[in-house]
Amino acid sequence: MRTGATLTSLPALLAGLAVMAASVATAGTVAPDSVPIVDMELTQTLTDAKGNPAAGREAFADRKKGNCLACHANTDLKEQLFHGEVGPVLDGVADRWSADQLRAIVVNSKDVFGEQTIMPGFYTLKVGVNVAEENAGQTILTAQEVEDVVAYLMTLKDN
CATH class of the missing domain: 1.20.5 (Single alpha-helices involved in coiled-coils or other helix-helix interfaces)
Structure with a gap:
């Protein structure tokens, strides 16, 4: 027994x-519901691990992850097809925004730009209505992927 x-x-x-x-x-x-975006900045990193620009570049271009190219053009990824024209061109983005500002934008652009922006929040649970059941309660990117994308974006300078 x-x-x-x-x-x-x-x-x-x-x-x-x-x-x-x-x-x-x-x-x-x-946690995605504990992210402190204040004055259009997120000064706290989401993980203890440093962001990896190479992994961020992959997530940025991945059509099933960031899918950033659906809306943004980016010369660094010119080998990728179909760059979008809805969002601003991201060439030189690191000269225009700080890492803290870019982190806030990627986490939840609506907290930075307002509800009118069509850019999704990539690390938030506030994603609207009619979310597919298998995606409910999940973020688009993980915390580490956000840090990786921010690290990649910080490489995009004009000089």
Whole structure:
């Protein structure tokens, strides 16, 4: 009887360990509903890890992640097809905005520009109505992907 109890407890134990591991992995991550955007800036990084510009470039161009090229043109990614014209050209964006401002814009542009902007918030749970059930309660980008995209955007200088 004792062996049976141990075996039925094993899945619960493994599930508990998985939750603990996930908590440790995200311990330094700011939750999407706790992001402090103040005066069009987000001075607190979302993770303890530094942003990776190469990973940010990939997320920026990925049509299933950032999909930034759907609205923005960017000469650095000229090899990619179909740059958008809805948003501003991002060449030299690091000369126009600080990392703190870019982080706030990527996290939730509506908190920076107002509800009228069509740019989505990439790290917010406030995404409107009629969200597909499988996407409910999720952000478009992870906290680390936001930091990576910001690191990439900071490489886009005019000089």
